[in-house]
Amino acid sequence: MKNAIMDSLIITKRQLMQLARVPEVLIFSTIQPVMFVLLFRFVFGGSISTGQPGGYIQLLMPGIFVQTVAFTLAATASGLAEDMKKGLIDRFRSLPIARSALVVGRTLGDSLLNILVLVVMAAAGLAVGWRPTSSILNILAAFLFLLMFGYALSWTGIFAGLAVKDARTVQNVSFLITFPMTFLSNAFAPTTGMPKALQYVAEWNPVSTMVAACRQLFGLKNQFGATANSFPSQHPLATSIFYMLLIMVIFVPLSVRKYKNSSN
Amino acid sequence: MKSVIAEHLTKSYDKGSVMALDDLSLDVAEGTVLSVLGPNGAGKTTTVRILATLLKPDSGNAQVAGIDVIKHPDKVREVIGLSGQYAAVDETLTGWDNLVMFGRLYHLGRQQSINRANELLERFSLTESARRPIKTYSGGMRRRLDLAASLIVQPKVLFLDEPTTGLDPRGRMEMWGVIEELVKGGVTLLLTTQYLEEADQLADEIAVIDHGKVIARGTSDALKSQVGGERLEITVDANHIAATTQIVEKISGHSAHVDSAIRKISAPVSTGAQALMDVLRALDAAGIHALDVGLKRPSLDDVFMALTGHVAEEEPKP
Ligand SMILES: Nc1ncnc2c1ncn2[C@@H]1O[C@H](COP(=O)(O)OP(=O)(O)O)[C@@H](O)[C@H]1O
Ligand SMILES: [Mg+2]
Secondary structure, eight states, X not given: OHHHHHHHHHHHHHHHHHHHHOHHHHHHXXXXXXXXXXXXXXXXXXXXXXXXXXXXXXXXXXXXXXXXXXXXXXXXXXXXXXXXXXXXXXXXXXXXXXXXHHHHHHHXXXXXXXXXXXXXXXXXXXXXXXXOOSOHHHHHHHHHHHHHHHHHHHHHHHHXXXXXXXXXXXXXHHHXXXXXXXXXXXXXXXXXXXXXXXXXXXXXXXXXXXXXXXXXXXXXXXXXXOOSSOHHHXXXXXXXXXXXXXXHHHHHHHHHXXXXXXXX | OEEEEEEEEEEEETTTTEEEEEEEEEEEETTOEEEEEOOTTSSHHHHHHHHTTSSOOSEEEEEETTEETTTOHHHHXXXXXXXXXXXXXXXXXXXXHHHHHXXXXXXXXXXXXXXXXXXXXXXXXXXXXXXXXGGGSOHHHHHHHHXXXXXXXXXXXXXXXXXXXXXXXXXXXXXXXXXXXHHHTTOEEEEEESOHHHHHHHOSEXXXXXXXXXXXXXXXXXXXXXXXXXXXXEEEOGGGHHXXXXXXXXXXXXOXXXXXXXXXXXXXXXXXXXXXHHHHHHHHHTTOOEEEEEEEOOOHHHHHHHHHSSOOOOXXXX
């Protein structure tokens, strides 16, 4: 067990070293969300009325946090697919290490990357007027919540990477899924403007429940975008936790199995 | 003592439509080198992956260093080194980073991993490029680093899957040198190759495989004599052809083949160098001056052709 943890941490360290050797990756994965913060704040901010003290940015930041965390699963998936293609996975699998180390190590590395990106984004948010009003504990809880969501999602990335095996394809596929998911939600605009059927989809979308939960934790009063008294809009925290567990329950065993059989 | 034993391995892909291994059996004696020689698609990689615990066979069993590969894969992994068909190292990291990381994954301490990395880099002439990302390495350097990574802890059995495929002639010679050094150190080695001369150069024994089966095995010499032994070839002036043919046929005991155009007489011999000496002495006594003499041994290409009816194909460039 101790060895299994050590092995995972070595893999995590490898990922950090990769980031250090290719700093472009880090720079682009932080620039993009910061750019989104600025664009949404200044392009849409003026035209979306929120009835919220502090304006659109208060509602926007939780939305962009969730989106950014969701987007990192593409990097998880493509990184793993790359390892598969290069035969690195075979090497790891021929070593006397815990079978889970490679995937667990990578999910931990992704979480570290998420921490960094969230910190940079929070700083950018604060610079353009984001002011969470809740207690420091609640704010920390929100970030912890975001990290947990990212962690759960990175398991879907692991599975996709092992299944698709081609870095570019899996990256595109990931975006094809995460992009509409993050926009078909309450993250950037109220869902009330959507056709009725889409409103239901948006309401139950895990991205929406996550965003709503974070907004709550950051001290916002109204559940921007909640269209009805539906369960997810009433209980965003509980629903989000349920989603995370569901993702893990499905994708952890699937990924581990896929990894073990990755060549059979 | 056998260090590697594979018995009746079968493996099919795509729901049985591709038979990668079809009742393949082989073994490697401790401290020796077996070369698995076969064309592209013969089943070399599949064999290596099964022995290195990366793949489960559909049936059959295998042992490496006395440990059952299917029942105790974890134990097997502790005693083997594997260098796959494509160099499997982290391209973005430096050679040094890679080796230290693999040392840590073999559960060596930090300092020990560093020492071992330095040692191996030195041994494989990679010290100068140790701090450069692998991306910048040549194909030969990559393969050497990959080999180094499989030697972090002295493996009892080493598997090399086509260690020189894709290398230029210089890279290939360097790799051969490295492998010969290793073999002197006493490792048990199973090496796959499509290159006939490579098997000839490096292996104690050769198993020729085709369509997932071993179709012949033995020493390089034994395989060659299976195809036909050596031939004595001798070139003389035109006016000596008849007399020379007589001498050659007497010593060979077989009828000689005479190519008058190039004035070359050849005949099979079973006693090799001895026959050559005898012929030279007889010619000398008869006052005939030979322009060129030699023993021609069949190449492994001839062996392959005779065994499979087709030549070993070259791997298409990936
Ligand atoms: N993952 C796979 N899926 C389907 N067929 C495969 C797979 N791996 C190998 N094969 C097939 O099995 C046969 C043996 O392959 P392989 O062991 O890689 O041969 P070699 O290494 O000698 O070139 C080939 O016909 C190959 O196409
Ligand atoms: Mg192969």
